[in-house]
Amino acid sequence: MSYIAKPSAHHPALPRNALGLTRRDYEGSMSTLCAGCGHDSITAAIIEACYEMDLPAHRIAKISGIGCSSKAPTYFLSRSHGFNSVHGRMPSVTTGANMANRDLVYIGVSGDGDTASIGLGQFCHAVRRKLNMTYIVMNNGCYGLTKGQFSATNDKNSPSKKGEANPFDAIDLCQMAIQLGAGFVARSFSGDKRQLLPLIQAAISYKGFAFIDVISPCVTFNNHPASTKSYEYVRMHNMASENKLDYVEPKEEITTDYDEGTSTSVELHDGSHLMLFKVGEGHDPRDSDAAIHTIRTNAAKGTIVTGLLYVNENQQDLHDVLGTDERPLNGIAMSELCPGSKALEAINARLR
Amino acid sequence: MSGINDFVIKFATVNGSGSASANTMVAKTLFRMGIPVSPKNIFPSNIQGLPTWYEVRVSEAGYVARRDGIDFMVAMNPQTYAEDLAEVVPGGWLLYDSSMPRIWPRDDITLLPIPIAQICAKQWTDARQRQLFKNMVYVGALVELLSMDMEALKGVISDQLKGKEKLMAANLQAVELGRTYAREHFSCPLSIHARPAEGAKGKIMVTGNDAGGLAAVYGGATVCAWYPITPSTSLPEAYEKYARRLRVTKEGKRLFSIVQAEDELAAIGVAIGGGWNGARSFTATSGPGISLMSEFLGLAYFAEVPVVLFNIQRGGPSTGMPTRTGQPDIISCAYASHGDTKHVLLFPSNPTEVFSMGAEAFDLAELLQTPIMVMSDLDIGMNDWMTDPFTWDDSTEQSRGKVLSAEQLEAFKTVKGKPWGRYLDIDGDAIPYRTLPGTHPSMGSFFTRGTSHDEYARYTEDGRIHQRVIDRIRRKFDTAATVVPKPEIDIRDKGCKTAIIYFGATRPAALEALDELERAGVRINAMRLKAFPFSEDVKAFCDAHDHIFVLEQNRDAQMRSLLITEADIPATKLIPMLSYDGMPTTAAFVRKAVLAHLHPEKAAAAE
Numbered sequence: 001m002s003y004i005a006k007p008s009a010h011h012p013a014l015p016r017n018a019l020g021l022t023r024r025d026y027e028g029s030m031s032t033l034c035a036g037c038g039h040d041s042i043t044a045a046i047i048e049a050c051y052e053m054d055l056p057a058h059r060i061a062k063i064s065g066i067g068c069s070s071k072a073p074t075y076f077l078s079r080s081h082g083f084n085s086v087h088g089r090m091p092s093v094t095t096g097a098n099m100a101n102r103d104l105v106y107i108g109v110s111g112d113g114d115t116a117s118i119g120l121g122q123f124c125h126a127v128r129r130k131l132n133m134t135y136i137v138m139n140n141g142c143y144g145l146t147k148g149q150f151s152a153t154n155d156k157n158s159p160s161k162k163g164e165a166n167p168f169d170a171i172d173l174c175q176m177a178i179q180l181g182a183g184f185v186a187r188s189f190s191g192d193k194r195q196l197l198p199l200i201q202a203a204i205s206y207k208g209f210a211f212i213d214v215i216s217p218c219v220t221f222n223n224h225p226a227s228t229k230s231y232e233y234v235r236m237h238n239m240a241s242e243n244k245l246d247y248v249e250p251k252e253e254i255t256t257d258y259d260e261g262t263s264t265s266v267e268l269h270d271g272s273h274l275m276l277f278k279v280g281e282g283h284d285p286r287d288s289d290a291a292i293h294t295i296r297t298n299a300a301k302g303t304i305v306t307g308l309l310y311v312n313e314n315q316q317d318l319h320d321v322l323g324t325d326e327r328p329l330n331g332i333a334m335s336e337l338c339p340g341s342k343a344l345e346a347i348n349a350r351l352r
Numbered sequence: 353m354s355g356i357n358d359f360v361i362k363f364a365t366v367n368g369s370g371s372a373s374a375n376t377m378v379a380k381t382l383f384r385m386g387i388p389v390s391p392k393n394i395f396p397s398n399i400q401g402l403p404t405w406y407e408v409r410v411s412e413a414g415y416v417a418r419r420d421g422i423d424f425m426v427a428m429n430p431q432t433y434a435e436d437l438a439e440v441v442p443g444g445w446l447l448y449d450s451s452m453p454r455i456w457p458r459d460d461i462t463l464l465p466i467p468i469a470q471i472c473a474k475q476w477t478d479a480r481q482r483q484l485f486k487n488m489v490y491v492g493a494l495v496e497l498l499s500m501d502m503e504a505l506k507g508v509i510s511d512q513l514k515g516k517e518k519l520m521a522a523n524l525q526a527v528e529l530g531r532t533y534a535r536e537h538f539s540c541p542l543s544i545h546a547r548p549a550e551g552a553k554g555k556i557m558v559t560g561n562d563a564g565g566l567a568a569v570y571g572g573a574t575v576c577a578w579y580p581i582t583p584s585t586s587l588p589e590a591y592e593k594y595a596r597r598l599r600v601t602k603e604g605k606r607l608f609s610i611v612q613a614e615d616e617l618a619a620i621g622v623a624i625g626g627g628w629n630g631a632r633s634f635t636a637t638s639g640p641g642i643s644l645m646s647e648f649l650g651l652a653y654f655a656e657v658p659v660v661l662f663n664i665q666r667g668g669p670s671t672g673m674p675t676r677t678g679q680p681d682i683i684s685c686a687y688a689s690h691g692d693t694k695h696v697l698l699f700p701s702n703p704t705e706v707f708s709m710g711a712e713a714f715d716l717a718e719l720l721q722t723p724i725m726v727m728s729d730l731d732i733g734m735n736d737w738m739t740d741p742f743t744w745d746d747s748t749e750q751s752r753g754k755v756l757s758a759e760q761l762e763a764f765k766t767v768k769g770k771p772w773g774r775y776l777d778i779d780g781d782a783i784p785y786r787t788l789p790g791t792h793p794s795m796g797s798f799f800t801r802g803t804s805h806d807e808y809a810r811y812t813e814d815g816r817i818h819q820r821v822i823d824r825i826r827r828k829f830d831t832a833a834t835v836v837p838k839p840e841i842d843i844r845d846k847g848c849k850t851a852i853i854y855f856g857a858t859r860p861a862a863l864e865a866l867d868e869l870e871r872a873g874v875r876i877n878a879m880r881l882k883a884f885p886f887s888e889d890v891k892a893f894c895d896a897h898d899h900i901f902v903l904e905q906n907r908d909a910q911m912r913s914l915l916i917t918e919a920d921i922p923a924t925k926l927i928p929m930l931s932y933d934g935m936p937t938t939a940a941f942v943r944k945a946v947l948a949h950l951h952p953e954k955a956a957a958a959e
Contacts, residue, residue: 058797061629061789074799074811081789083628084801085621086651092577092618096625096633097789099575099609104629104790122621125614318611325605329574330630330788332607334750337572339598341744347566347594348741351556352384 006030018054026051028075038190038216038231039069039138043076045193046107046136049200050077053249060105061097065090065119068145068218069111069138088119091126094133095318101328102319105204106133113143116152116171123173127180127209132317134203135211137173138190140218141229148221158228161221174309175295177211178288183315184210185291187306189234190217195306198247198274202308205247207269208315215304228302239298241282241307246275266311276308285311354441357387357412359423359544361498364436365487366429368400374487375406376736377508378494380557382410383738384504388551390416390860391736392936397582397674403432414551415867416738417860418936423544424498426490428468445542447490447497464538466493471529485526492530499541501548556741560732561636563703564662565590566742567710568634569598569608572750573660575626575633576610577619579641582674583730584664587636616641620648620661627652627659628800630755630788632714634660639668639681642688649723650689651802654825656775656784658717658724658753662710665729667934676934677730679856682910685725686884692822696724696832697884701859702732704739709837709882718753720832721786729905731857731936754785758792774798774809775821782827829885836883839890842866845875850950851893852929854903855881855911858937862903865942874950881911886919894921901946903929905937 006029014022026047031040050057057079064070066087073082085093094108108126115123115137126135141154148161152171159165177185184206188196196214203210215234217223223230228237250271264285266274276285283290291310298305325332354360361378365371372393379391390409396402409419421441427433427448433456440446442460450465468489472482495502505527513519534540564587568576578588588610595608613619619635626633637645642663652659667673668680685697698713700706706728713724756764756772764772764785772795775784784807787796798809804818805811812818844866854862859880866878879893894900894915902912909928915921929945931937947954 056793058793059790063625079794079797081787081797082799083625084799084803085624086647086802089617089621089648092613092621093625093628095611095618096575096577096622096627096631097629098625099611099622100626100629100631100633101790121614122618125618129611319609322609322611323604323606324609325601325607329607329609330626332574334572334752337574337599337607338570338744338750341746343598344570344742344744348556351558351741 017051019056021051023047023051025079026057026077028073028078031075032071033068034220036219037068038140038214038218039072040075041190041193042136042138042196042214042216043072045196045200047076048197049204053201053204055105055204059103060107062107062109063090063094063097064109065111065114067111067114067143069109070114072138073107073109088114088117089122090114091119091122091131091135095126095129095131098131098133098318099324100330102132102324103328106131107204108133108135110135110137112137112139112141112151112153116173120171124176124180127177127182127211129318130181130183130209130315130321132207132319133209134200134206135209136200137213138216139173139213139229140216140222141227142218142222144218144221148218154222155228159224159226161224172295172299173213174211175292178291178310182211182310183208183312185310186212186308187304188212188214189238189306190214191231191235192238192306195240195245198245199308201247202266202268202272202274205268205270205272208312208317234304237303239303239305241285241294241305241309242276244277245307248273248275266308267313274308285309286313354423354544356545356547357410357549360407360409360419360421361424361426362422362436362439363406363426364429364432365404365406366431367396367398367402367404369487370484371404371428371487372406373512374491375408377505377512378491378500379408379736380508381500381505382408382546383552383557384507385501385546386549386552387412387546388414388416388549388738390418390738392418392731393735394935395675403429410546412549412551415860415864415939417864417939420938420940426494428486428490447493449486464493464497466490466530466533466537471533472526475525475529481522485522488523488526489530492527493534494530495527496531496534496540497538497542497545499545499547552738554741555738557736557738558703559586559734559736560700560703560706560728561587561664561734562590563707563742564636564710564726564728564733565592566594567707568660568714569594570707570744571632571660571711571714573632573634573714574608575623575631576608576635577613577622578610578635579613579616579619579637581616581638581641583666583734584636584638584641584662586734587662587664616644617648620645620659623659623661624648624652624657627717628657632660632718634662634714636662636664638664638666638674639684640671642681642684646689649695650691650693652723653689653693653695654691654802655800656721656786656825657800658721660713660717660724660726662726662728664733665727667932673934675730677857677905677936678932678934679727679729679905680907680910680932681727682904682906683913685727686914692826694826694829694885696720696722696836698724698726698837699855699882700726700728700732701856701880702739703737704742706732707742712837715750716835718755719751719783719835720828721753721783722828722832727856729857754783756785756787756791756796758795761787761792761795772796773807775805775824776807777824781831782824783831833885833887836885836887838887839882839893840880841889841893842878842880844870844877848875848877849898851877851879851897851899852901852903852942852946853879853881853911853915858903858905861937861939861942864939865946868939868943869946872954874946874954876946884914884918886915890915891919891921894919894925898925899927899949900925901927901929901949903937903942905932906930907932
């Protein structure tokens with residue numbers, strides 16, 4: 001980890017996006033995670049995604065729980081408000097924040113301990129509520145901050161650094177998310193920025209609950225060759241469900257010719273598209289049963305399927321369900337919210 | 353003592369038999385006759401089958417505390433015949449269903465046998481109707497026995513049957529059957545009975561939870577998350593009921609959001625997320641929920657996030673007595689969460705105050721940027737109270753506290769002479785300025801965290817900074833003491849050195865006891881606490897008295913502990929007066945406890 005404060009000056013010739021901002025404007029403070037931590041690569045991908053999408057950083061809220069992963073939001077988007085809440089409770093805080101203001105982009109960052117153990121219940125219910133958010137799990141299969149205990153996503157028999165085999169079955173968060181009704185479910189790898197970047201962009205564009213489980217090796221406690229969450233293992237066993245993903249922004253035209261039958265275009269709510277280029281037989285990402293089947297059959301062989309696993313292009317979000325006003329509730333004047341004395345007289349009359 | 357417009361009637365029935373609505377009709381009818389009433393629903397943690405009771409105290413003098421000594425028992429539950437019989441005062445009455453012969457081993461009361469089941473069996477063939485109308489038959493008998501106004505009763509029945517008008521005729525028929533039987537078999541009315549009065553005129557009858565839901569609507573809450581738990585459930589339900597009526601745009605869009613969370617942890621998490629993001633936000637719960645919410649309350653305290661929590665207290669510890677009342681969460685709420693935490697508590701004493709203090713809680717939460725807990729209880733929350741109507745001053749502007757707009761952020765340094773920092777005390781009141789997500793493209797963003805932070809919200813492990821920040825948050829509590837509701841002080845005798853401190857639902861009992869004591873020649877002073885932290889007046893009052901009873905509904909004299917620890921009141925002058933059997937405290941309890949201490953001889957004579 002580094003102790004140096006980031007210099008705020010930057011080269012005047014840095015490229016700028018449509019908002020006139022550089023990548024540097026989307027960064028956060030210096031990471032205090034271990035050198036080589038997968039989480040820092042995910043951080044870089046989030047920065048890149050927001051920069052490329054020309055998102056105004058102050059219209060993004062980043063919310064996390066507790067753990068190495070949950071520290072990460074400090075390291076990106078310093079112009080966004082962030083909320084490092086309590087362990088496993090990022091989903092509920094994000095739910096309340098989203099209810100208060102439906103107009104912001106919500107990026108929730110969590111870890112495998114934060115989501116698959118202490119926060120499993122909150123994760124499930126945020127999915128059920130179809131919260132409009134991007135939920136990223138930085139999944140390293142262990143508790144880094146408390147020195148490497150197994151987490152619930154560590155594969156059975158995958159050993160600890162000391163060589164002790166994990167006796168328990170792993171929880172597969174993508175399978176759970178699909179079963180619970182998440183509208184956008186993807187898995188990726190922190191070492192594969194080419195795949196991760198378009199997935200993050202598409203997840204942000206998606207209106208509804210978008211979940212990305214990113215395998216993100218813990219270089220200090222879970223990166224030994226026998227671990228199924230190590231860089232080496234994931235590189236050897238990563239079976240991308242597409243050989244290429246392209247995120248096409250709403251303003252762009254889809255110009256490339258795609259071969260019939262090998263590509264799928266997923267339309268997102270803001271008019272952007274995610275182009276998927278299949279490898280082998282793959283599966284139809286609109287078919288949730290097929291998605292679960294692909295994950296399970298590959299897992300049985302020891303391979304990890306990555307890419308967009310499932311998408312439902314017509315999901316309603318929590319505000320659709322609740323029937324709330326289009327305006328953010330936190331911006332409505334008290335005068336409009338308070339019914340006043342006359343209405344109260346009528347209520348009193350009914351209670352007499 | 354009992355007589356016209358001064359008696360207690362109790363209904364002993366079976367839960368789920370439809371008796372609750374019939375009993376409410378009796379209370380409401382008396383209320384509409386202008387007579388002060390106070391109904392208490394004593395119900396089991398059960399949906400069907402267990403015993404349940406409903407007491408109605410009638411008091412022309414306007415005393416609405418619960419009173420022991422049942423003058424009239426409507427004994428409709430064979431499971432509890434023995435205890436119900438024992439509760440009737442000598443000279444009292446007991447009405448029962450005499451369809452099955454039964455011997456009542458007491459000769460000092462008057463029995464009022466009515467073959468209710470037989471009457472119903474003759475009239476109706478449907479089993480459900482036979483059961484439901486039994487209740488209306490005894491209501492009819494009471495019309496005659498207690499001289500209740502039939503027109504008032506008709507109005508109450510019609511209100512209750514809104515949307516089910518075709519049932520009106522059958523209900524009235526059942527009432528008539530009861531009336532006829534009573535007229536033909538008993539000398540009506542009894543010596544205790546009702547007559548039109550003035551004391552209830554202008555008042556309303558409402559539960560505290562209904563008032564709390566309404567308070568959240570008037571207080572501007574737009575985010576609510578909750579988890580079902582007795583006795584708080586009906587508060588968020590009332591919020592939704594009123595909001596659906598009062599907070600929907602012409603286009604049918606809602607200006608509120610409510611989520612039934614997966615547990616109390618999530619409920620408070622959602623409320624805090626909403627408060628962080630600038631919405632007025634709340635949850636409601638009871639004791640076990642407070643335990644679960646404690647971690648989050650510590651976060652909101654330390655990260656200074658406004659949020660409102662209604663705690664409808666019930667008997668503890670653990671699951672305790674979910675359907676009985678108490679004030680056992682004073683300390684767990686005042687200091688909820690680990691580390692050095694302190695929270696602002698408000699103590700409403702009736703539904704009218706749940707409304708006013710509940711709405712005020714939202715102002716205070718944003719003003720002080722901290723959780724505010726409204727400490728109601730099952731008695732206030734779930735029982736109907738005869739209380740003053742709700743009032744609202746349209747001219748009061750509800751302050752959103754120190755929240756900076758984009759323009760204010762840009763001008764901050766010029767105006768305040770210092771750059772903005774989320775946790776900087778600029779004004780000397782220990783309340784910093786906050787910003788909301790989405791306000792400004794390049795200014796005012798910060799990272800909210802429960803880890804230690806400096807004045808600019810940056811992570812720190814520097815102990816000196818940590819101490820500085822938590823000291824400033826403690827000073828904010830001094831500011832809180834100046835803005836929370838002031839105590840209600842009642843000086844009955846300027847020279848008197850004896851006093852009583854009370855708060856919340858015990859107010860009617862305390863006031864009645866003070867009157868009774870005064871009539872018996874014992875005058876003592878009183879102070880009703882309305883909030884924690886304690887204002888200067890609390891200390892001054894205690895300083896002016898040598899013997900102070902502290903009336904509270906818990907075993908461990910928790911408010912007394914707070915007075916000792918937080919207001920530096922010498923323990924020796926604070927005399928615990930504790931009632932914690934789960935029932936609303938009676939004036940007799942207070943009076944006896946005062947007398948036993950001050951005048952043991954008078955207390956003995958009174959026994």
